[in-house]
Amino acid sequence: MKRLKGGGALPPKPTFIQLMKGLVGGSIGILILSYLGQSSGVPWLMAPFGATCVILFAASASPFAQPRNVIGGHFITSAVGLIALYGFGDTLVVLSLSVGVAIMLMQYFRAVHPPAGANPLVIILAGKSAVGFEFLVTPVLLGSIVLVAIAAVINNYAEESHWPAYWHGIGQHKRQP
Template sequence: MTQTRPPAEVPAPARPWHATQAPPRPKALTTVVATASSVIALTLLVAVGEWSHQVLLIPPLAASMALIAGASQTPLGQPRSVIGGQLVSALTGFLVLAVLGQGVWSSGLAGGLALGAMLLLRVAHSPAAATAVIVAATAPSAGPFLALLAAATVLLVLVGLVGNRVNRQAYPVYWW
């Protein structure tokens, strides 16, 4: 008597290499409002900087605004993380600057330590690590830099509030 085996299950076809799990493209209006919010916020920083004869627009703040306008539902885009992360990172940069002085090695250390400090304080904001690098590389005056950074991040969050309201996005997801 011959035994018959049950038929082997045919494996499901593998997903083609070109298939994606990326999120869908946002609606056109969402993209337009997010872009306009970013342009308004960043040019406001330039205008206030020109008026006050200070540099307010630094690259990490452009990245911060991209998160506020384009990824507002993520923890990295919340006001707590934007404002807190930027200030914690700047303070970390000033601490490294005080101990080791200005330079590229100090900058690398400051960027890495800033991430650790932000994680410990629950204010992770990836663009802010670059702020620590800028502080250790350029050695700005602490008082004015911190005051301007605080004002700039608050301005970004305020513009983000308006833009996200126009887009009917609940922002912030949480404040603190």
């Protein structure tokens, strides 16, 4: 029970600039995706993007907020959801295992993005009549790229800001002594 006690301090209060980044970034991100969807007749928005905005604009220093994690996490988990739905159906076991497999693959590819964990649920619960493999392109891939582009502008607005910490991580290996 000692482990459940807690006792750590709350994070510091956000600055005015940080609050505005959350307000403006989240609002503009969802507005642009909504507009693109309305004007094209193709879905650009999915519910997990709301949580992605929280991480991108309120926790931008987190590894979960880096472009590789946002784009890769959404792509990996959506692919898992689609393969599960079309390959194995929409049973409770498939639904449950798809989330676990999605988490494992995000970990393996070092692209963990917590909001993306909802993608297999969204896909499988929507069903084959609502979601096809084009879902990987839009909203998943293009929508996450748009959010990352908006984050690159919003999160670098203030001079003390520097985002992202890394883009893709390819070729960035720590050398062994």
